[in-house]
Amino acid sequence: MTNKEINSMTYREATRELEEILRAIENDSVDVDELTLKVQRSSQLIKLCKDKLRSAELAIDQVFNEEKCEEPQKPGQPTNQGNGKLF
Template identity: 65%
Template sequence: MTNDTTYRQAIEELETILRALETDTVDVDDLTARVQRSADLIRLCKQKLRNAESAIEQVFENLEDEDEQESEGGADAPHAATAEAPTRPPGKGRNTGQLPF
């Protein structure tokens, strides 16, 4: 079995082996080889799932780290409530249907 086998290919081969076992078309001499191949394919699928899970967890950890860095960086920057508001002419943007900025 090579690392070039995709998860989908492994699953399809497992399904083919299962169908053959269910229909009793497998010769007894071939049975051991098919069971061994099935075990190898299952190991491959489990490894690919573990790798995918690890990669996804890493992506989420990176996103959380970025969020924390942005939050920490945002603590040094002035908040909108504490920043000086730009001056506007009286009545401009108030109850006129215009945005207040």
């Protein structure tokens, strides 16, 4: 599969293919010669998934910023509880 074809995959398609590769490796149905190709393909798919997740996060952050909503709470940040404000 070319880079263009990989980039046109959806997140769901990529994760589905990753799951298939994982099952094949777990079931020992991948020989050593094919293993290298599967690992390389997995690396490409993981990168695609990470890029799609980052893109979605940026788009969501942009919506919050455009709507002048409060930024989403980051894990580990203290909340504004007890200050009398709802938002």
